[in-house]
Amino acid sequence: xxxxxxxxxxxxxxxxxxxxxxQGYLDNQFTELRKLQDEGSPDxxxxxxxxxxxDCAKVINDMSTSLERPDHVDFKQVDxxxxxxxxxxxxxxARRVKNVCIAFKECCDVQNREGCLRCLxxxxxxxxxxxxxxxxxxxxxxxxxxxxxxxPQVSMN
Amino acid sequence: MAARDGGVSCLRRSEMIGIGIxxxxxxxxxxxxxHVLAVDDSLVDRIVIERLLRITSCKVTAVDSGWRALEFLxxxxxxxxVEFDRLKVDLIITDYxxxxxxxxxxxxxxxxxxxxxxVPVVIMSSENVLTRIDRCLEEGAEDFLLKPVKLADVKRLRxxxxxxxxxxxxxxxxxxxxxxxxxxxxxxxxxxxxxxxxSIVVDDDSLTLSSESSTSPMDxxxxxxxxxxxxx
Numbered sequence: 001x002x003x004x005x006x007x008x009x010x011x012x013x014x015x016x017x018x019x020x021x022x023q024g025y026l027d028n029q030f031t032e033l034r035k036l037q038d039e040g041s042p043d044x045x046x047x048x049x050x051x052x053x054x055d056c057a058k059v060i061n062d063m064s065t066s067l068e069r070p071d072h073v074d075f076k077q078v079d080x081x082x083x084x085x086x087x088x089x090x091x092x093x094a095r096r097v098k099n100v101c102i103a104f105k106e107c108c109d110v111q112n113r114e115g116c117l118r119c120l121x122x123x124x125x126x127x128x129x130x131x132x133x134x135x136x137x138x139x140x141x142x143x144x145x146x147x148x149x150x151x152p153q154v155s156m157n
Numbered sequence: 158m159a160a161r162d163g164g165v166s167c168l169r170r171s172e173m174i175g176i177g178i179x180x181x182x183x184x185x186x187x188x189x190x191x192h193v194l195a196v197d198d199s200l201v202d203r204i205v206i207e208r209l210l211r212i213t214s215c216k217v218t219a220v221d222s223g224w225r226a227l228e229f230l231x232x233x234x235x236x237x238x239v240e241f242d243r244l245k246v247d248l249i250i251t252d253y254x255x256x257x258x259x260x261x262x263x264x265x266x267x268x269x270x271x272x273x274x275x276v277p278v279v280i281m282s283s284e285n286v287l288t289r290i291d292r293c294l295e296e297g298a299e300d301f302l303l304k305p306v307k308l309a310d311v312k313r314l315r316x317x318x319x320x321x322x323x324x325x326x327x328x329x330x331x332x333x334x335x336x337x338x339x340x341x342x343x344x345x346x347x348x349x350x351x352x353x354x355x356s357i358v359v360d361d362d363s364l365t366l367s368s369e370s371s372t373s374p375m376d377x378x379x380x381x382x383x384x385x386x387x388x389x
Contacts, residue, residue: 029305029307032305032307032308033205035308036205036208036209036212036308041208044208047204048201048204048205051200051201051204052201055200055201080256083254084199086283087199087201087202087283087304088199088201088202090283090304090305091199091201091202091205091304091305091306092201092205093305
């Protein structure tokens with residue numbers, strides 16, 4: 001094992017994950033999920049967020065259909081979708097996605113279609129952005145493991 | 158990928174093996190192990206709660222609706238209970254807001270039953286609505302957990318369980334291998350006008366509760382008091 005390389009990768013990982021928290025992409029719940037990962041379930045976090053992203057894609061698609069026709073918006077369906085996304089984003093620590101959902105719910109409550117469309121676009125952007133960021137993070141994890149190192153535990157106070 | 162339409166387990170065995178969630182090499186239901194029935198319509202939340210419970214040495218059955226839960230317990234009218242020699246559920250943990258049957262309605266049905274009314278029921282909700290919490294506690298819920306659920310929350314639940322089971326440590330250790338010593342329609346029906354008129358809604362972000370809920374006392378009334386004293 002090349003300890004210098006491992007050390008560098010670990011520092012890179014640490015800096016990256018800290019930046020994700022500082023920029024508000026992730027919150028404490030993501031830390032909680034990382035606690036649940038171990039040698040027996042080494043890909044737990046990656047798998048849960050993958051399910052979350054699949055969920056996002058599907059729900060966003062459904063809401064898009066509901067919002068499509070200006071004269072015939074199914075706000076109940078949209079509200080249901082927002083509720084679902086707010087819940088699951090909260091459960092995985094996807095802070096920005098969750099925050100968009102809060103604004104989205106407000107638009108839905110007052111049946112503001114334009115507002116909903118903006119929020120829809122934003123939530124789509126945010127989940128995709130997070131997906132990219134986390135993919136980079138998981139890649140770093142893999143590099144560390146392949147170099148023979150261990151993933152650092154990062155505590156965010 | 159996963160079975161979205163529910164069923165008794167939220168994932169088929171082959172899928173669980175494939176993604177490494179759920180320790181399938183664990184033994185079949187054994188009378189010393191705590192068995193928890195988890196109810197949540199969200200797949201992501203089911204996965205998380207299942208993992209949280211397994212990591213604290215519980216056997217978990219996760220279902221996606223109140224109806225499936227009743228079916229599993231044999232409390233629905235038509236079907237017989239799932240075949241175990243003795244169906245043993247030590248704790249039921251359910252989401253509040255679910256389409257069709259809410260967690261509150263499920264709670265009532267469980268408390269009305271002769272076979273399961275003694276089983277502690279814990280309600281989970283993403284919304285900190287005090288009238289909602291009160292209603293659930295009055296109906297006999299053991300506790301009310303605010304989502305997102307954390308490891309500390311689940312560890313605290315162990316105090317409600319009749320069996321004395323060792324809890325594994327935090328984080329990266331595997332569960333101990335030795336057995337413990339001696340348990341519509343998509344329309345959400347949880348937001349009623351009755352509730353929203355006189356309730357105080359505290360948004361998650363404005364709460365200043367520490368993330369370690371193990372700092373709050375075990376009994377649920379104390380947790381309620383703690384939440385009531387927070388600035389709104």
